[in-house]
Amino acid sequence: MELLAALLGLLGLLGLLPLALAYSSVSDATLEGLPGPGTDFDIHSGALLAPILRPRVSGTEGSTAVLQHFLDFFKKELPEWRLELQNSSSTTPTSNGKLVPFVNLIATRDPPNAGIGDVGRLALVAHYDSKLEPAGFIGAIDSAAPCAMLMHAARSVDKALTKKWAAMAAEGTDDLEEKKGLQILLLDGEEAFKSWTDTDSLYGARALAEEWESTFNPAASTYKTPLDSIDLFVLLDLLGSRGPTIPSYYKTTHWAYKHMAQAEHRLRDLGLFKSSPNHPSRVAKRANENKRTEPLFLTAAAQEDGGFFGGYIADDHLPFLARGVEVLHIIPSPFPHVWHDITDDGEHLDVETVEDWARLVTAFTAEWMDLEGFFDARTKQKTEVTGKSEL
Template sequence: MELLVALVGFLGLLPTALAYGAVSDATLRGLPGPGADFDIDTGALLAPILRPRVSGTEGSRAVLQHFVDFFRGELPEWRLELQNSSSTTPTSKGQPVPFVNLVATRDPPNAGVGDVGRLALVAHYDSKLEPAGFIGAIDSAAPCAMLLHAARTVDKALTKKWAAMAAEGTDDLEDKKGVQILLLDGEEAFKVWSDTDSLYGSRALAEEWENTFNPAASTYKTPLDSIDLFVLLDLLGSRGPTVPSFYKTTHWAYKHMAQIEHRLRDLGLFKSSPNHPLKIAKRKNKNKRKEPLFLNEAAKENGDFYGGYIADDHLPFLARGVEVLHIIPSPFPHVWHDITDDGKHLDMDTVEDWARLVTAFAAEWMDLEGFFDVQTKPTAEVTGKSEL
């Protein structure tokens, strides 16, 4: 991604019809962390991604196979699709480079083609060509691992929810919501970032989905139309990030995620927090310190949106009318596009906190309260709290 500032127009109204159910404090406490799966040397989710994976190389193919093996082995109910394209690049000497996007989808059972609106959770998995040996831990190996963890965590709860709906005879189209994990190839420029040397995979996928039509009687005309919200994670895993709210039409979703962050911090579940119980226990002064929020613009008002954005994989979708929540720090972490962006320079408390936050957001979006294997309290205990 490159930092760009442009004036953009905002169209449409805030989505008011989407169901969004808060989860209880007990559910937040019970959501599993990634634990050893995020170990940078041996972790089953993260370690295989921490390698050079330039598009079209053996490293890229190995990481893609890691994703495929994960879903086939652990989440067999998810439908996998590989979307292929190719393009010449400034460094390919006229030869086409292959780009492969992985699309993993979990829809309600018996849902018709084109009848499901989806939450899309997105990250790119390719790494930069230069400097030689570049790993790209925040950019974006760690975000990819976060999405795998989120998918695994909500999977059984989705199964239980849909089974309960079917048993009660309430599985109608009004609650036909699904979730997608999009792992995109070719985000990085091969030479110098430009409209043609960047976003190879996302440009190809957005164009294909715009021109793929569902059956005539479908609720959604195209796969692109079925995306209710496109949540893009990038550059996550360094200590002390601050993520702006970029788009007025999705500020409501930003506020929901920010509210979850506040609750996780209040519950002592954010490992990077200076007020995490383990950190307080090690200090002589036990007084609470000010919380450094990841999502620090929840109080932003409509008049405070000035049209700035960061160029990233969401742009081809945004240009086609898809609603986007871009989760990327500004300013960028100091390791951005530097050889030091490797596993050893990840702040693992921050990585785990992002994984927990994104998972909880997906759980609330999919209205999964009561379907996790934890002892939960009534949702009313949390929904009555004041919003940000």
């Protein structure tokens, strides 16, 4: 029995090996040259974030306007991405028997000429709906800011993906067995309308997971269904408050958590995290003071045995997790104090933290997609007095 258990454990580790080997680090120069958001996260006029900072309850005018914002962004700035809308409807405890529409946006960038069902994908996920109550609830951390972070990450790696795939084609290596794509899932209907239950929550996620499980790719495909094509489901939620602490929730994706944590360490060491007490702009104002302790977002990288408590937080990943999808859940514990409060608005966001998350998710995506050497060379200009960087 002990030998059998050991063999089963080894097989489980071998099953994770291809994913782990698929991840490759980028250089410090690439990290330093990653595109910055500029003013895109300005809460009043930022091109990415500001249009999302409004009530957007599923089935309302606000929801439709925010969905159109996403569509306009991809169509204008990322025309190579394939856009799909997955529609469903359901009654809710507050709809008086009427059906409420839920619309998920799926944006996909696959290698050129890839066959249907032949591409494994990194799925970056956030929900875009807001709570019905309290009246006027914005949901800046929950999850307007995460949606904007994903938009930034998609735009930041897009040209590098094009260059990588063009280089592979020129070298005749575009038929490599390892084909990786990128997917942005902006999900509707995460919030409960009345009180959280299995049926009053996760409306969009439940509908999409169910549909993808029962949609079959051509018989000879590498992946049986669109659900099988998800190599890793990275869910961002409740991000944008200062000083978050993110546990590692699932043992089977702890290796991915550690890679993201390593990227965070490197970005901090390079002075690229604006919320850091050791960012050059702050150090310049503290002459002759020792370096302060560096706080971390991802605090559990050293964790190996025990402490994995995934599943206790109900979120959009659950319908996918229940169907065997590997999940990296990026959500703070404890939750930020503004969670589900009327104060969860743009004014209570920490924009430096929002920008840091955007940079970290972009770095993780660049490494997952093996994009070292495919970013345009950029000159990082620093003002020594203020330490401010413009990319």
